[in-house]
Amino acid sequence: MKMKQTEFIALSACTMTLTALGIDIMLPAFGALREHFGLPPESTATAQIISFFFMGQIAQIAFGALSDRFGRLAILRIGFPLYITGGLAAAFSPSLQLMLAARFIAGMGASAVFMTTIAGVRDRFVGDQMARIMSLIFTIFLFTPVLAPFLGLAILSVASWKMVFLTPPLFAVIVFTWSLRLEESLPREQRTTLNWTDIGQSIRGVICNRIFLRYTGVTTLLFTALSSYVASSEHIVGEIYGKPELFAWIFAGMGLLMSLCALLNARLSSRFGAWRTIRWLLVIYTIVGALLLLYTFAAGDPPRMSLFFIAIALLMAINLAVEPNSSALALEPMGNMAGMASAVYGTAFFFIGASLGSVISHFMEKSVFPLVLSFFVIGLAAVLLVFSDLRMDRLKQPVK
Numbered sequence: 001m002k003m004k005q006t007e008f009i010a011l012s013a014c015t016m017t018l019t020a021l022g023i024d025i026m027l028p029a030f031g032a033l034r035e036h037f038g039l040p041p042e043s044t045a046t047a048q049i050i051s052f053f054f055m056g057q058i059a060q061i062a063f064g065a066l067s068d069r070f071g072r073l074a075i076l077r078i079g080f081p082l083y084i085t086g087g088l089a090a091a092f093s094p095s096l097q098l099m100l101a102a103r104f105i106a107g108m109g110a111s112a113v114f115m116t117t118i119a120g121v122r123d124r125f126v127g128d129q130m131a132r133i134m135s136l137i138f139t140i141f142l143f144t145p146v147l148a149p150f151l152g153l154a155i156l157s158v159a160s161w162k163m164v165f166l167t168p169p170l171f172a173v174i175v176f177t178w179s180l181r182l183e184e185s186l187p188r189e190q191r192t193t194l195n196w197t198d199i200g201q202s203i204r205g206v207i208c209n210r211i212f213l214r215y216t217g218v219t220t221l222l223f224t225a226l227s228s229y230v231a232s233s234e235h236i237v238g239e240i241y242g243k244p245e246l247f248a249w250i251f252a253g254m255g256l257l258m259s260l261c262a263l264l265n266a267r268l269s270s271r272f273g274a275w276r277t278i279r280w281l282l283v284i285y286t287i288v289g290a291l292l293l294l295y296t297f298a299a300g301d302p303p304r305m306s307l308f309f310i311a312i313a314l315l316m317a318i319n320l321a322v323e324p325n326s327s328a329l330a331l332e333p334m335g336n337m338a339g340m341a342s343a344v345y346g347t348a349f350f351f352i353g354a355s356l357g358s359v360i361s362h363f364m365e366k367s368v369f370p371l372v373l374s375f376f377v378i379g380l381a382a383v384l385l386v387f388s389d390l391r392m393d394r395l396k397q398p399v400k
Contacts, residue, residue, distance in 0.1 A: 056107020064343020
């Protein structure tokens, strides 16, 4: 029986949830992990467990070319075994170095699943409709940060950190089975041939498109700040502010706000269009970043915990509301190059953003100022990118 739109959205949310679950559920276990590997409490080395997972997304380039040639389902079904194998290997790694390698492999699998999900949405929807569908998918998927930390703590109360690490690959087995109902979204007549000339032309067609580069740049900038915070969040709450018992509640509260903001964005993008919506979301983001920076200068580093996390929650929520709009605007002109475009898009913001985010995390042993400064600078750069897009067809786009 053909899959209905509601089921497609739910399945797409679950496939994308694998990326979030592969991160969020593990954060409460980082303290036990530092103790297991003999690391000092103030060590930021555990942040690399998140960074290496994100950096595995560089495989999206290869998966994008392959999905444009063989279809989305073939690559989706390669991604699941990689994710599951990497997750199992990470749980039983005898050293942190081997764990990081396993996390990279799991990230490669997540990249295949993530990329084919976005490409599948783009195959079926375009423009503002894609932004609306992506917002609905993100609304469901963002409940993961709400539930995952509590699930991680619950598992830790009855088992070791290894069981926490085993949960994502076990969930992936369930989603993999469900995905067997999914139909191919890329017709055979629209597939590209797999040779260096065609791949080169496809990549050039993507990276030479100014619209694509502009909005991929926006997502990459925002993901830099997001990945830095997520990787360091347990350290910030537990070590810098000395309140480890509040971590799950803070992280869950942020996840709930992010989910609500993504749902709000689905309505805004339907009403005003993705282009208008993203501009004013980024203005608000930059204003909040500027106020947090000024407050940190005035009150000292670290600033008052309650105000700091209120500001961070707003920034994270806006960040996740912007992404469906930026992805829709970046992929809108890509046509049958959606697979390669999704691959370049995902590689850019996951790999480059996570790499830059890990640099920011490195400087946060006893201070949150590097994160606060990055939020403001990134917001300002993103605003400049979006407001310099003055194409007349966008300006004349009617309000729906």
